[in-house]
Amino acid sequence: MRFRHAASIWSTYPELTCGALYAAGVDARVDTGPRAAAYTARALDRLSGATEGEFPEVLAWRRTFSRMGLKPTQYRCASESLLRRLRKERSLPRIHPLVDLCNALSAAYAIPVAVLDVDRVAWPLLEVRPAAGEETYTAFGGGVEHPVPGEVTFVDAAGRAHARRWTHRQSGHSAVGEHTRRVLVVAEAMHDGGTTTVPEVLKTVEAEVAAHWAAGTETAVLTRSAPEFAFGD
Numbered sequence: 001m002r003f004r005h006a007a008s009i010w011s012t013y014p015e016l017t018c019g020a021l022y023a024a025g026v027d028a029r030v031d032t033g034p035r036a037a038a039y040t041a042r043a044l045d046r047l048s049g050a051t052e053g054e055f056p057e058v059l060a061w062r063r064t065f066s067r068m069g070l071k072p073t074q075y076r077c078a079s080e081s082l083l084r085r086l087r088k089e090r091s092l093p094r095i096h097p098l099v100d101l102c103n104a105l106s107a108a109y110a111i112p113v114a115v116l117d118v119d120r121v122a123w124p125l126l127e128v129r130p131a132a133g134e135e136t137y138t139a140f141g142g143g144v145e146h147p148v149p150g151e152v153t154f155v156d157a158a159g160r161a162h163a164r165r166w167t168h169r170q171s172g173h174s175a176v177g178e179h180t181r182r183v184l185v186v187a188e189a190m191h192d193g194g195t196t197t198v199p200e201v202l203k204t205v206e207a208e209v210a211a212h213w214a215a216g217t218e219t220a221v222l223t224r225s226a227p228e229f230a231f232g233d
Contacts, residue, residue, distance in 0.1 A: 020185065
């Protein structure tokens with residue numbers, strides 16, 4: 001199995017820093033609530049001094065969305081949406097132990113952290129690339145959409161899109177749930193400190209997965225010169 005960003009993504013967005021983690025052996029039977037709460041508290045503490053729209057991590061993604069031709073206050077990256085919800089409601093929803101952890105980490109570090117069910121992706125390749133317009137995306141409500149040509153998305157070998165507008169929204173098809181045992185976690189940053197933030201997020205996810213599931217993991221920080229993560233069987 002391979003995950004990568006297309007060469008056109010690296011050339012258009014050279015400021016991108018990406019980290020990926022593969023874990024096998026996760027399930028929904030553990031309690032990550034206390035650890036997720038600790039990361040959420042860090043995010044709340046930061047929000048007490050500024051709104052999410054002032055964070056450099058969020059501003060960098062807003063600039064990226066503008067470059068994609070999107071209105072950044074209409075389509076927000078996932079971390080901004082989480083921070084906005086956290087600021088208003090003081091908590092994040094409970095979905096799945098690993099997703100809860102990664103959502104809390106996404107808020108704490110203010111960068112998007114996606115979690116995909118590996119067994120719901122058509123391999124051998126999942127690639128972040130501009131859409132051709134023929135890809136199919138399954139919304140969480142079950143409806144089928146087609147990313148517009150040029151829209152950045154995660155596309156698998158079957159032409160299924162696993163995201164809309166890059167880091168705006170994940171697919172319901174590959175969402176983590178009770179059935180999930182293997183996951184791919186992807187953290188992406190656009191701000192100046194991304195080369196420090198992304199490895200720290202990866203290291204933290206790896207430590208949490210080991211502590212809660214004793215699951216085996218593989219990780220990689222991707223760059224323009226080393227853009228591909230090969231993992232698993």
